Amino acid sequence: MATRSKSSKAWLSEHVNDHYVHRAQKDGYRARAAYKLLEINEKDQLIKEGTVLADLGSAPGSWSQVAAKLAGGSGEVFALDILPMDPLPGVSFIQGDFREETVLAEFESLLGNRDLDLVICDMAPNMSGNAVTDQARSFYLCELALDFARSRLKNGGSFLVKVFQGAGYQEYLAAMRETFATVQTRKPDASRGRSSEIYLLGKNKR
Ligand SMILES: C[S@@+](CC[C@H](N)C(=O)[O-])C[C@H]1O[C@@H](n2cnc3c(N)ncnc32)[C@H](O)[C@@H]1O
Numbered sequence: 074m075a076t077r078s079k080s081s082k083a084w085l086s087e088h089v090n091d092h093y094v095h096r097a098q099k100d101g102y103r104a105r106a107a108y109k110l111l112e113i114n115e116k117d118q119l120i121k122e123g124t125v126l127a128d129l130g131s132a133p134g135s136w137s138q139v140a141a142k143l144a145g146g147s148g149e150v151f152a153l154d155i156l157p158m159d160p161l162p163g164v165s166f167i168q169g170d171f172r173e174e175t176v177l178a179e180f181e182s183l184l185g186n187r188d189l190d191l192v193i194c195d196m197a198p199n200m201s202g203n204a205v206t207d208q209a210r211s212f213y214l215c216e217l218a219l220d221f222a223r224s225r226l227k228n229g230g231s232f233l234v235k236v237f238q239g240a241g242y243q244e245y246l247a248a249m250r251e252t253f254a255t256v257q258t259r260k261p262d263a264s265r266g267r268s269s270e271i272y273l274l275g276k277n278k279r
Contacts, residue, residue: 093263097135103159106195107135108263109272114143116259117274119191119231123147127180127189127225129171129218130196132158137166140193149187153180171196171217181225188227194218194234205240212241216248222278223252232275233259239269249275 093105100107114120120143131137131152140150141163152158152166153176160166165183169176196218198210215236222232232253236245249256253275264270 102135102138103133104135105263107139109261110136110139110193112261112263113233113259113272113274114139117231117276119193119233119274120144120148124190125149125187126151126191126193127184127221128152128164129192129194129221130154130214131164131166132156134158134161134164136193136195137161137164140164151180151184171214177221184225188230189222189225190227190230192218192222192226192230192232192234194222194232197235208237208239208241211237212245215245219245219248219252222275226278228278230278232278234273234275236271236273237269238271246273249273253278 090105093108097103097105097107120126120140122145124144125148126140126144128137128140128150132154134152137150137152138161141161144150144163150164152164153171154168155170157168158166167176167179167183169179171177194215196214198207198214200207215234218234219232226232236242246256254277255275257274259272259274261272
């Protein structure tokens with residue numbers, strides 16, 4: 074029974090992923106992750122014409138593609154990844170490791186004195202295979218992203234971040250609740266197969 078349910082989960086995961094991979098190719102998105110942001114945005118209206126936002130962990134660029142399109146000519150998208158990312162119209166990108174202070178400083182200077190409406194973070198470390206280490210590395214990136222959001226979001230701004238449920242989740246949720254008036258979870262269809270991945274959405278930064 075356990076084996077059957079495991080294999081049907083694997084089937085569902087593959088099927089869902091395949092569906093979104095094909096759709097992304099057809100729609101011209103660089104990754105199926107585009108549909109996660111589109112679905113969340115449909116519900117929460119985070120990005121609209123004029124939105125100024127930062128996209129952390131942006132490569133290959135599907136969230137930036139979605140964000141730049143929705144923010145339009147009067148919006149601005151600032152993106153960062155440790156990996157290179159091919160240029161996108163309407164997106165200012167720097168390549169660097171978000172854990173390094175020099176990289177953060179470079180990103181800050183790109184932003185200048187702008188206050189952000191929104192920070193979106195889809196960062197995920199390279200998985201080592203050691204679940205404890207991977208979970209800790211992932212939450213470290215999320216904590217850095219939350220610090221960044223705290224210092225750069227305008228009052229009333231929002232923060233969308235990918236987390237993995239498990240060790241550290243409750244503490245992170247509590248830290249989000251200190252900063253945002255409301256904190257909600259989002260699990261878009263396109264992330265269905267990826268078991269412990271969930272998005273936290275903090276709205277209305279205090
Ligand atoms: C799931 S992917 C993001 C996909 C992206 N949202 C999209 O739609 O194309 C996670 C990204 O986090 C990036 N990342 C991981 N560790 C990082 C770090 N320390 N600094 C910056 N980016 C990092 C990875 O290089 C990877 O591109």
